[in-house]
Each structure stands twice: as structure tokens, then as C-alpha cells.
Amino acid sequence: MNWSPGLPLLLIATALATAAAHAQTPVTLPPGPGLKLVETHCTSCHGLDFITKQPRGKGTAFWAGSVAKMIDTHGAEIPPDDAKAIVAYLGRTFG
Template sequence: MRMNILIAALALAAAGSACALDIQLPPETAAYKPSELPGYQLVQRNCMTCHAAQYASSQPSASPRAYWEATVKKMKKPFGAQFADADVPAMVDYLVKTYGAERGAAATVAAAVKPAAAVAAPSTNGKDAKTLLAENGCMACHALAQRVIGPGFAEVAARYKGKDGGAAVAAHIRQGGSGKWGAVPMPPFSQLSEADAAVLAKYVLSR
């Protein structure tokens, strides 16, 4: 009797494993609401590396400024988000005025806002690649060789080996996007000038 039960259990386990599904999640498409507030670009750059934009829209709409400040600071410590303390006030201001209790205190720009890639970015005075990597928190999601949140630089260089990929990589740095290297989106770094994005692209492709 025990043997029959054991055989039946093994058969069910085998059947279950044979029916296992390999589920592929769709690429992230949600975006933060466009705004002229300085914190909009900071939130895009600093928050989407770890979670989707729905996180902000799912918070209580009556949440006061103190709630958003505590939430942003929580992301930095203990969760380890890589952004400067100086970014916190602008990020909080955008979040509370766009998703929280101060909605309507500042006008959000609708579809008329130019895409991030089309906005002229200021020059950063010809900084070298390592300085640009540090200032923009690139190494929070990338490493030279291994995959972290995004691909390692060596993996990117291997994909473009033998091709002139500098312009494509530089454009992707400034525009961001998802689907090229997995479902986790890369936020846009439109604050970089085209020249500085080209410096970073050259560095990545030289690995």
C-alpha cells in the first residue's frame, strides 16, 4: 500500500514538472508623469533602476511631503539606492506635487513636453569617462565584466564588435529604454551632452 502511494506521488511530481511554464514578463512600459519640476529628471534617472513607475502612482494620493521624504530616504538607506543627498529635496518636491497631497501646486506638462532625447543638454566641460561614470551613478547598475542590473560593459562591447556602434550606444545612454538587454528599463540620461555620451560610449565599447 505504501509503495503504491509513493509511486502515485512520484507520478504526480513528474507530471507537475513536465507542465512547468517558463513565464516571460513583458518589458516595462510605465513612465513617470512629465513635469517641468527639476525632480522629474532625477526621479527618472534614480528610481527606475530599481522599480517600476507604478510604485509612485500606487501610493496614497493624500500622502504629505513628510511621507514622500521618508520614502525617498528609505530607498537610499537602508535599500542602498545610488543617488546624492542633494537630489532628495527636488525628488520629493516632484513626487508630492505629482502624486501626493500637493498635486496641482505645480503644473505638470502633458504630451506637449519635448521627449528627453530632444532637449538640449548642457556640456559638462569635457570630463573623462571615469568622472562621468561616477557622477551619473553608472556603476550602480553596470560593471566592467559581469551583469549587475544591466549588462556588463564587456557584454555590450561584444555585441557591437566589428560594428560602428558608438552612435547607437551614445543615443541609448541619453534616451534610455527597455527591451534591448532585458525587461528592466534603463532611465534616460538626457542631462548628458552628446559629446559626453559619446565619451561614455567609447569607453564601454573599448572593454
């Protein structure tokens, strides 16, 4: 490959254009009971896009397992009643 003086600039410009193309718009979740708890507890460790990228249609049991994993494995401090409301919201919304 021939390296020309302009090649590094082209590579930088390409990288910046690629990054801009992949920039994410802010994620919002549909309203409903439990949304505020999701926004409060879940976003203390990750973005809402983490939730929207999960497989759809797996039901409430999937979300119960996911929330339990966040608590048991990752140390999320979510009170039991809040966890139940979060699971119910996620199951209804993304079930």
C-alpha cells in the same frame, strides 16, 4: 471533476488571456522640475508604476520618508540635493 483532454488547453488559454488583460501600459509621470531625477534614480530599482501606486494625499513628509527608506534601507545611491528635488517633485505631483 472530470478531466477531459481539452482541459489543459483551456487552462492555458485562460491563463494567457488573464495575463494579457493585466498587461500594463507604460507609465509616464507629469512633467515638472525633478521629473528627470525621478526617472533616472528611481527607475534604477523599480518601475514608475511603483510610484503611482502609492497612496495619494499623504504630503511631502510621506515622500521624504519613502526616499529616505530607499536610500537607507535599500541602498539607493541618490545624492542629497537630488533626493531633495525628488521629494519636492513627488510631493507636488502626488502629495
